Amino acid sequence: MLVVGLTGGIATGKSLVAEKLRSLGAAVVDADEAAREVVAPGRPALEEICARFGGGIIKPDGTLDRPALARLVFHDGSARRDLEKIVHPRVFERMAEAVSRARQTNPEGVVVLVVPLLFETGYDHSVDRTAVVVCRPDQQVERVMKRDGLSSEEAMARLSAQWPIEEKRRKADDVIENSARPKDALNQAEILFAQWVLLAQRRLT
Numbered sequence: 581m582l583v584v585g586l587t588g589g590i591a592t593g594k595s596l597v598a599e600k601l602r603s604l605g606a607a608v609v610d611a612d613e614a615a616r617e618v619v620a621p622g623r624p625a626l627e628e629i630c631a632r633f634g635g636g637i638i639k640p641d642g643t644l645d646r647p648a649l650a651r652l653v654f655h656d657g658s659a660r661r662d663l664e665k666i667v668h669p670r671v672f673e674r675m676a677e678a679v680s681r682a683r684q685t686n687p688e689g690v691v692v693l694v695v696p697l698l699f700e701t702g703y704d705h706s707v708d709r710t711a712v713v714v715c716r717p718d719q720q721v722e723r724v725m726k727r728d729g730l731s732s733e734e735a736m737a738r739l740s741a742q743w744p745i746e747e748k749r750r751k752a753d754d755v756i757e758n759s760a761r762p763k764d765a766l767n768q769a770e771i772l773f774a775q776w777v778l779l780a781q782r783r784l785t
Contacts, residue, residue, distance in 0.1 A: 581683050582780035583691045585706075587698035588713035589745040590738050591723035593758040593765055597713050598694045600769045606776075607686065609678040610694045611671050618670040619644045628666045633659070654737045668701060676706075688784060690776045699751055700743055709779070711772065712752035714745050715759040 586601075588594045595610075602608040618625045621642040629649070630638055637649045653660040675693055682691045695703055704710050715723075717739065724735045749755055754772050758765035 581687050581689055581691060582709060582776050582783060583679055583693065583707045584776060585698045585704055585710045586692050586694045586713070587696060587710065587748060587752070589715075589717075589720050589742055589748065590696070591720045591727060592713045592715045592745065593756075593762065594694055594696065594713050596758070596762060597756055597765060597769045598692060600766045601690075601692050601773055604770060604773045605689070606773060607678075607682045607689060607691045608694065609675050609691065611675065611696065612694070614671045614674040615667055618667060618674065625666055625670055629663065632662055632666070650738075654734075654741050660741060664697075664701075668697075672701075672703060672706075688781055690773065690780050697742065699748055704751070708783075709754065709776070710752045711754040711756060712745075712748045713756045713758050713765065714749050715757070717745060719759060720745070 584606075586594060586598060598608050598610065617623075619629060620626065626638075626644060629644065633649060633652060637645050637652070639645045649663070653663050675695075679691055679693070682689060693703075693707060695701070698704050698707075698710065720739055721732060721735045724730060724738060725732060728735075730738070756765050756768045756772065
């Protein structure tokens with residue numbers, strides 16, 4: 581089995597590529613989805629977040645107000661690090677469990693872990709191969725403003741909370757360029773997946 585860590589910057593197209601890889605047969609595990617699960621009502625992580633950031637980040641229905649929390653942490657590096665200490669270990673535990681299940685059911689397969697902060701957290705050392713989806717920084721700002729309804733200042737704050745995309749490009753084993761047509765990025769993903777399948781099979785020989 582081959583475990584690939586898929587990352588990128590905000591709004592570079594990670595989800596688009598991940599869905600393509602899923603359609604091709606990869607087992608895809610999304611860190612953002614795991615993060616939403618670990619902060620569900622009644623979970624210890626949500627209680628710890630509330631204790632650190634106050635009840636203002638809890639909606640009337642008891643769920644986490646993610647936009648409100650984002651406004652707090654993206655402008656405060658210390659607050660962001662505190663949040664990461666609460667959430668990241670639990671997320672990584674869930675991903676490890678998913679990889680273990682995939683290893684049992686399909687030892688020749690490819691598992692793709694979608695981790696926005698793959699390099700920032702050092703989780704790249706926990707995978708066999710890394711891939712990054714990239715586009716121009718100005719495209720990231722434009723896309724996240726349109727997608728999330730943010731101002732340019734808010735969008736820039738989100739970008740500055742992550743490594744520059746060019747630094748991720750330099751560290752990654754594989755690069756998927758998404759500055760032009762989405763179709764081009766998907767074609768690159770398909771080519772890479774075929775290569776990963778061969779690598780996964782070779783690991784068993």
